[in-house]
Amino acid sequence: MWFPGSFGALFGGRGEMGKVFAIVLTLITVISIAFFAMRTWWLPPNISTTGVAVDRQLEETLIGTGVLFLAGQLMLGCFAWTASDKTKGRKIKSFPGGATPLVTAAILVVGIEVFTLTFVGSKAWGAIYLTPADASALKIDVQAEQFAFYFRYPGPDGKFGGVHPEKIDDGSANYFGLDPANDEAARDDIVAASLVVPINRQIALTLHSKDVGHSFYVRELRVQQDFVPGLDIPLHFTAVQTGKYEIVCTQLCGLGHYNMKAYLEVKSEEDFEQWLKAQAGQ
């Protein structure tokens, strides 16, 4: 207990600790907000059509919560400062009318903010998760397994072969459980370990998991979706910037989770067609 007393003594003794606390609190608040305002550690640039709305939503959320955070911390600092006066017989000041109006006001402000953000954000959410993919979208099947992602394209016939879990055999690279001996549509299916897509075209993924829960997350797409064993989960996006981006698993899935990743390669239409042809030839 010597610490607060002796530290307080540095600032002139009685009650000064409250003022120190108020100053430190205000400094921490202002500095942390400054990092956000200056975008010191910011997101990588968005590369998807739906990401624009996600970024706007994030910005609105950060501004809204930031203003409340600033107000709340500054008020706390003010109270700590004013209440630090420990003169005997001093009446503890309270908010006019007691605490009830303050609490009510806080609940209303926070409630309205959360409600507004949800209402505004539902449009962005709906565009990604509740709107079905276009009929013209490029369909790609995704298989997640401990600890890799595999991507399947329908091949020249445009049809996916059926999947048979009992036929899955990683040793012969049959990650999806295809049955080319009996299923003609499966014979030309292209399976790759990277997700290669053309720019400016909607991509419709169907996510399957071979074993446990996994997650598909590409920061630049602003898209994240869990794999749930037993479910075929649709997910779509349109990339508007060529490049190579990391796909990571963001659902702790076991020992090798840290190493579960793949790459998203957004190519021009011609480069994509060329890649697809090369894959089909293998």
Place this chain on the structure above:
Amino acid sequence: MTAKLALLLAGVFVVGSAVGAGAPAPASGSISGKVTYTGTPPKMKPIDMAKEPSCAKQHTTPVMTENVATGPDSALQYVVVFISAGDTAAAAPSEVVRYDQKGCQYLPHVLPMQVGQVLQIFNDDQTSHNIHPLAKVNPEWNKSQPAGSAPINTGYDKPEFIPVKCNIHPWMHGYFVVLSTSHYAVTGQDGGFSLKGLPAGKYTVTAWQEQYGTQTQDVTVGAGETKGVNFVFKALPY
């Protein structure tokens, strides 16, 4: 008492027959030949190791799957040919069998060894592996082996064909073939094999391929004789 007597008699008989042949049975016979396929084997697929750059950069040409590895003139690679009957039991050699995890591949793809022989597993990569031999007859285990860690010393007590996989890199795949005989060989790219040092006798030779299973042939080898035996597996494209 009767067992001891029988053993004694058998001993006398063995010595007697050896004496009868004029010299101790020389183990100089051999069986050699080639393993081939007919039909169309499946196309081996390139393995994409993009997610493990430290391994990917070790390969200038893509590593291919090896479940049906073929060579020129319809040769079938990675077929284990061994004496499955007629061989006398041999003690496990003191020689250590080495298995490598290198470039996110198992080397060699098929590793034969004798029951009781010491198996040493190395991780030569800059990444962690988790080797998981899927034994059914022998005890099953899986072990993590971070980069730079000491080799795993192990071995198997019973004959078995054991598929091996890596719990971190799904494409990694190989086989441990645990045999009770000391006479075995794995075919190379030319499909050839040779089982040397066989005493004269009647043998059953088995050829095992990971996808096509086993084939057997009975062979009688005379003293110092080299017998030719070929195996032909039927391959299907899918």
